[in-house]
Amino acid sequence: MNMLVYLIPIALSLGALGLFAFLWSLKSGQYDDLDGAAWRAIEDDDDHPAV
Amino acid sequence: MTTCCAPGTEGAMELERLSHALPSPEELLLSSRTIEPGLRQTDLSVPGVHCGACITTIEKALTALPEVERARVNLSTKRVSIVWKESCDGHVTDPVRLVQTIVDATGYDAHLFTNAEEAGDRQQRDLIRAVAVSGFAAANIMLLSVSVWSGAEASTRDLFHWISAMIAAPALVYAGRFFYRSAWTAIRHGRTNMDVPIALAITLSYAVSLWETMHHGEHVWFDATVSLLFFLLIGRTLDHVMRDRARAAISGLARLSPRGAMVMTADGGRDYRPVEEIRPGDRLIIAAGERVPVDGLVESGRSDLDLSIVNGESAPVGIGVGDPVQGGTLNLTGPLVVQATAGAKDSFLAEVISLMEAAEGGRARYRRIADRAAQLYSPAVHLLALFAFLGWGVFGGDWKQAMLISIAVLIITCPCALGLAVPVVQVVAAGRLFKDGIMVKDGSAMERLAEIDTALFDKTGTLTLGRPRLVNGREIGAGHLSLAGGLAMHSRHPLSQALYRSAGNALPRFDDIQELPGQGLQAHTEEGVYRLGNRRFACGASAGAGTTSEVVLSLDGAELACFRFEDTLRPDASAAIRALDRAGIRTGILSGDRAPVVRALADRLGISSWKADLAPRDKVDAVADFSAQGARVLMVGDGINDAPALAAAHVSIAPATAADVGRQAADFVFMHDSLSAVPLAIDVSRQAGRLIRQNFALAIGYNVIAVPIALAGYATPLIAAVAMSTSSIIVVANALRLNRASRPDVSASKVADSGPVPAEARLA
Numbered sequence: 001m002n003m004l005v006y007l008i009p010i011a012l013s014l015g016a017l018g019l020f021a022f023l024w025s026l027k028s029g030q031y032d033d034l035d036g037a038a039w040r041a042i043e044d045d046d047d048h049p050a051v
Numbered sequence: 052m053t054t055c056c057a058p059g060t061e062g063a064m065e066l067e068r069l070s071h072a073l074p075s076p077e078e079l080l081l082s083s084r085t086i087e088p089g090l091r092q093t094d095l096s097v098p099g100v101h102c103g104a105c106i107t108t109i110e111k112a113l114t115a116l117p118e119v120e121r122a123r124v125n126l127s128t129k130r131v132s133i134v135w136k137e138s139c140d141g142h143v144t145d146p147v148r149l150v151q152t153i154v155d156a157t158g159y160d161a162h163l164f165t166n167a168e169e170a171g172d173r174q175q176r177d178l179i180r181a182v183a184v185s186g187f188a189a190a191n192i193m194l195l196s197v198s199v200w201s202g203a204e205a206s207t208r209d210l211f212h213w214i215s216a217m218i219a220a221p222a223l224v225y226a227g228r229f230f231y232r233s234a235w236t237a238i239r240h241g242r243t244n245m246d247v248p249i250a251l252a253i254t255l256s257y258a259v260s261l262w263e264t265m266h267h268g269e270h271v272w273f274d275a276t277v278s279l280l281f282f283l284l285i286g287r288t289l290d291h292v293m294r295d296r297a298r299a300a301i302s303g304l305a306r307l308s309p310r311g312a313m314v315m316t317a318d319g320g321r322d323y324r325p326v327e328e329i330r331p332g333d334r335l336i337i338a339a340g341e342r343v344p345v346d347g348l349v350e351s352g353r354s355d356l357d358l359s360i361v362n363g364e365s366a367p368v369g370i371g372v373g374d375p376v377q378g379g380t381l382n383l384t385g386p387l388v389v390q391a392t393a394g395a396k397d398s399f400l401a402e403v404i405s406l407m408e409a410a411e412g413g414r415a416r417y418r419r420i421a422d423r424a425a426q427l428y429s430p431a432v433h434l435l436a437l438f439a440f441l442g443w444g445v446f447g448g449d450w451k452q453a454m455l456i457s458i459a460v461l462i463i464t465c466p467c468a469l470g471l472a473v474p475v476v477q478v479v480a481a482g483r484l485f486k487d488g489i490m491v492k493d494g495s496a497m498e499r500l501a502e503i504d505t506a507l508f509d510k511t512g513t514l515t516l517g518r519p520r521l522v523n524g525r526e527i528g529a530g531h532l533s534l535a536g537g538l539a540m541h542s543r544h545p546l547s548q549a550l551y552r553s554a555g556n557a558l559p560r561f562d563d564i565q566e567l568p569g570q571g572l573q574a575h576t577e578e579g580v581y582r583l584g585n586r587r588f589a590c591g592a593s594a595g596a597g598t599t600s601e602v603v604l605s606l607d608g609a610e611l612a613c614f615r616f617e618d619t620l621r622p623d624a625s626a627a628i629r630a631l632d633r634a635g636i637r638t639g640i641l642s643g644d645r646a647p648v649v650r651a652l653a654d655r656l657g658i659s660s661w662k663a664d665l666a667p668r669d670k671v672d673a674v675a676d677f678s679a680q681g682a683r684v685l686m687v688g689d690g691i692n693d694a695p696a697l698a699a700a701h702v703s704i705a706p707a708t709a710a711d712v713g714r715q716a717a718d719f720v721f722m723h724d725s726l727s728a729v730p731l732a733i734d735v736s737r738q739a740g741r742l743i744r745q746n747f748a749l750a751i752g753y754n755v756i757a758v759p760i761a762l763a764g765y766a767t768p769l770i771a772a773v774a775m776s777t778s779s780i781i782v783v784a785n786a787l788r789l790n791r792a793s794r795p796d797v798s799a800s801k802v803a804d805s806g807p808v809p810a811e812a813r814l815a
Contacts, residue, residue, distance in 0.1 A: 004207070008214065012191060019187040023180060036126030039103030 073154070074163050075341075077323030078310050079146035082163050086134065090120060093146060094132045096303035099159030100124060112156035118144040128299050131161065163310075164303050175295050178288040181226040185281040188222035189274070193772075196274040200769050212264040215273040219257060226280050227253055229287065245425040245470055248432055252465035253280060259458045270455065275462050275771045282779050286474040290494060293481045297490035301707075301720050308379060308400065308711050312337065312344040315388070326395045333391045337382050339568075340543060345378045345398045347389035353569040354385035355544055360690045360710045361399070362666075363511045363643030365519075365618045366600050367545060369569035369585070379691050379710065383544050385568020400712065403667055403694050407716055410671050410699035417701075419495050420743060421473045432464045439762055452764070459766040463757045463774060471779055472746035475786040480739035483790060488722035489732050496718030499702040500733055501740035502683045506631055507674065507700070509688035510642035510649055512708060514656065515618040516724065517689075519545050519600070521553040523615045531612040533558050535604045538572045538583045546602050546616055547572070547583075571602070579607040586613075618648075620655075623727040628656050630730035637682070641670050643692050670696035687729055689713050704729055735789075742789055746782045753778040 025031070083093040100109065106124045109131060113122035118139040124131050133149050153161040195211040203211055227250070234250035237243055253276050260271035311325045315334040326344045329335070334350060337343055343356075355367040361379045370376065376389055378398040395401065436457040443453035477494035484491055491497060508514050524532060536554020539547035541564050551558075561574040561581075571584010582589045582605045589603040590610050602614045631638050640661035642649045649663040662673060670688075674696050677684045686693070686700035689709035697703035697716040705717035706724075714720055721728035757774050760766050766774075 004210070011194070012214075012218075015187055015191050019183055022183050026176065026179060026183075033125040033127045036106060036124060039106055039126060043103055043107055 073147055073150050075313075075323070076145055076147045077313070078163065079150070081310055081323070081325060083146065089137050090134055091137060091146075092132060092134045093149065094130055094164070095150065095153070095161045096130050096164040097124075097153060097157075097159050097161045098129050098303055099157065100126060100129050100131075102126075105157060105159075108156050109153055112152050113149065116148065116152060119149070129303055130164075172295065175288070175291050178229070178284065178291055181229065182281070182284045182288050185222050185226035185277060185284055188218050188226075189278040189281040191218055192274045192277050196768065196772070208269075209264070209267055212260075212268075212271050212273070215271065216261055216264055219260075219273045219277050222277055222280065223253060223257055226284055230280075230283070243425060243429050244422045245429075247425070248429040248461075248465060249279075249283060249470065251433070252276075252461045256458055256462050259454065263455075270768050272458065272462055272768050272771065275768060275775060278772065279462070279465055279775065282775075283470045286471040289478040290474040293478045293491070294493050296485065297481070297492055297720075300490050300722070301492075301714055304707055304714065304720075309342050309344045329391055330394055331391050331397075335389045335391060337387045337389055339382055339384055339386055341382055343376050343378055343380050343382060343389065345391050345395055346393045347376055347391045349374050349376060350388045350390045352385055352387040353567075354387050355383040355569055357381040357383055357545065359511045359517045362692050363509060363690050365511045365515070365517065365644055365648065371569060384542065384566060400691060403691055403712060406667055406671060406695035407698040407712070410695050417495060417499060419473075420498050421469070424469065424747060428469065432461070435464065435758065435762075436460045443764070456761065456764050456766075459761045459764075459771065460758065462771050463761040463766055464754055465775075469747070469750045472750055472782050472786075473743055475783050476739050476742045476746060476789065479786050479789045480735050484719075484732060484735055487728065487731060489728050490720045490722070491732075492718050492720075496702055497736040497739050498743075499683075499718070500685065500736040503636065503685040503701060503733070505637045505639070505677055505682040506685040506687065506729070507639045507641050507677070507696075508658075509686075509690060509693045509696075510640055510644055510652060511618065512689035513687050513693075513706060514621055514624050514640065514652060514726070516621050517708070518619045519549045519616040520619040521549055521614055522617050523613075524553050527612045527614065529555075531604060534581065535583055535602075535612065535614065537561055538564065538574055538581060538604075542566050542572055546600075546614075549616060550583075550602060550614060581606055582608075620652075621724060621726045623725045625656050627726040627730050628658060630727070631733070632657075634730065634733065636685075636733070641665055641673050641686075641688075641693075641696065643670075643690070665692075667692040667695050671699045674699045685729075685733070688717075704732065738789055742786055746785055749781055749785065750778060753781075 030037075079093060080091075083091040086092050097109070100106070106126060109124050110122050113119045113131075113133060118136050120134040120136060122131060122133045131153065135144055135146065135149060137144055150161045153159070192215045195215050199208050199211050230246045230250045230253070233244065234246040237247060256272045256276045260273050260276070262268075263271050309326060311323050312329060313336040314322050314324050314329065315336060316322050321336070324333075329345055335344065335347065339354065349370055349372055351372060353369070353371045355369050356376060357367050358364045358377075358380050360381070361377050367383055370387075375392070376387075378393075378395075378400050439460050440453050440457035443456050444450045447453060474494065477497055480497055481491040481494075511517050532554050536551050537558040538561060539550040539554070540558060541561075542548070561576065563575040565573050567573060567584070567588070570588040571582060573583075574581045583602060586601070586603045589605040589608075591608050600616045602616070604611045604614070628638055637660070638658050640649060640653055640658055642661070642663050643665050644663060646663040649661050653659070653661040662669075665673065670693060674684050674686060678699075678701070683701045686696050686703045687705070688694075688697055688703070689706050691710045691712055693705075694710065694712040694716045697705060697713060702719075703717045704719040704721065705713045707714070707720055707722045709717070709720070719728075719732055721732070753774070757766070757778075760770065
């Protein structure tokens with residue numbers, strides 16, 4: 001029973017952490033261009049011409 | 052069409068360049084916004100981008116320009132946003148260069164778009180946030196509830212209940228506001244919708260659960276309340292995402308109406324003004340390739356006008372000094388000076404818009420299936436809960452027990468499955484249509500499309516592509532054809548372009564060539580003077596006027612060849628009409644073009660009912676006549692003159708090439724050339740309608756089983772949670788069957804598409 005005093009806040013704050021991480025990523029525009037992000041990941045970001 | 056994925060094909064033909072109509076620098080400046088002093092941002096729509104190479108190509112090409120601060124491609128919305136310096140190294144930046152760079156680098160069109168979906172975007176974000184919050188709350192409360200169900204007792208249970216209550220309260224306020232707001236609006240207008248029972252159920256169940264918690268009760272419904280909210284918000288968000296995606300895709304299409312025009316001021320200067328600020332009496336300079344912004348009279352210059360989008364007439368019309376021009380027409384061959392006779396508010400376009408607004412009454416009265424169901428459902432549910440309360444109170448004597456049972460009835464019957472039944476099916480259906488290049492503006496459009504029994508088509512631009520095609524190419528010698536092609540290359544007149552396209556590659560070169568607007572082309576060579584144009588121009592005044600759909604090639608006034616053209620039929624047009632016949636839908640043509648042309652097309656497609664020479668108002672009247680006879684009319688059209696009929700019809704479809712007002716008025720917009728989009732949209736909508744009814748049946752069946760359990764007083768929170776989730780999952784699974792449904796055979800002929808959009812879509 002005493003463990004609950006620690007465990008419940010820990011469980012809730014972990015969940016809240018996930019929630020805030022999601023809200024933050026939404027706000028910072030990470031879902032604005034999902035198709036583009038998929039492509040950018042495999043782009044070579046160097047000075048050589050692409051293709 | 053060149054693509055960035057196929058390097059080496061960039062040696063685009065001169066003609067291709069011509070066909071990329073670039074926005075004017077003034078138009079670009081007008082639509083850009085200042086983000087800080089000296090820096091401006093321009094957003095362009097590039098519908099052709101589809102892969103990683105496109106991103107790199109465009110961004111590299113743009114950032115290589117000294118005036119570009121930064122550039123970013125958004126592949127999902129197919130847009131490029133460019134931040135550029137107003138002046139660079141002492142030169143004032145020409146924004147057209149930015150657009151030109153994109154076109155040069157990729158061969159794709161880049162154009163301005165109407166940025167109207169900001170508000171929708173914000174609501175979508177609000178909804179997604181609400182889903183996240185309610186999801187968090189639902190998961191955590193469920194965690195605590197499972198502990199209670201598995202045997203937490205006494206003070207532990209109370210503690211868990213209190214924590215649940217504290218998590219649920221903010222989630223209810225934050226995520227539930229969408230339902231409260233909508234329910235309140237409905238009630239205030241004396242109506243009821245799906246959100247009324249939802250709002251009532253979540254509020255009452257929360258209040259009773261809180262009361263139970265305070266009195267150390269055994270059963271609370273926080274988990275049911277919040278997961279209900281979570282499920283319903285998912286449905287609502289999906290619905291929103293679907294509409295937004297369609298809206299973004301439609302607003303990314305090129306605007307056909309100009310934003311402004313070059314006005315000649317009294318002192319001889321030139322001033323670019325937005326269309327709204329053009330006054331009657333202003334003298335406007337309209338270059339070849341531009342659209343006429345407002346109604347006016349030609350003051351000087353000669354040209355050919357493409358009227359197809361305004362009145363459905365397929366052949367271009369020559370105009371000269373003193374002729375009236377209508378706003379929205381496309382100036383093809385020569386520069387014109389036009390004196391405006393009406394401001395934008397009184398122009399032809401405005402007249403059409405007011406006709407549209409007058410016609411829109413019928414559609415506004417349509418009530419969505421879910422709301423019609425709610426009209427029966429919510430009084431029934433509320434009465435049932437009330438009877439349960441009174442019944443248990445009077446006969447059982449325990450009013451607290453009666454209260455708990457009536458709440459259980461409300462929660463069990465809360466239209467969770469019902470609330471998901473419609474949006475999930477419609478989202479899946481819209482997603483399927485989206486894959487085939489058909490944009491659905493909202494879910495009610497699909498409901499209405501499933502009901503239609505009559506389909507009326509516009510001719511030019513809808514049943515046909517509005518692009519002329521050479522019909523007698525085989526009768527003409529290859530020598531004359533290539534001569535004509537070499538000449539035609541230098542004009543943007545549609546007949547010339549059609550001639551050039553069918554003339555092949557080895558074309559003779561002409562050095563001394565002139566285009567005489569409204570007449571044709573003329574080339575001086577060693578053999579003599581070649582002329583290509585209308586009969587009167589090519590063979591001298593004695594030859595008579597000839598018809599508008601022929602072009603004559605002559606050498607020193609003697610006819611060498613006569614080229615005849617007709618409008619290209621849209622791919623799959625006859626297959627689509629046959630498919631509609633099979634589906635038991637009457638078809639008809641409403642055209643603004645001349646009767647012989649319309650009759651020929653109607654015969655070819657096997658459409659028996661047609662009307663020609665219709666003004667916009669006549670089209671509305673024709674649609675109204677059908678409606679008055681009890682028919683549910685689908686209108687398919689593209690022109691400005693079709694817009695009022697599109698608004699008046701029960702439901703409407705427009706091709707992506709339609710005029711701006713037409714696209715706004717239509718419920719569906721199809722991106723590919725093929726007309727099979729129409730039967731496909733109808734077919735998918737009907738399937739969706741069937742699935743929605745099935746889902747309703749499932750939801751009602753579930754209630755028939757669950758309600759007696761609740762009435763009998765056996766519905767514990769555990770049973771409520773299990774029943775609710777199961778019914779929602781069944782409904783969603785049923786909706787997903789739409790994805791697996793066999794495709795109708797008309798869509799198999801998609802290969803026949805020939806427009807630029809499908810070419811890219813196939814590469815994607």
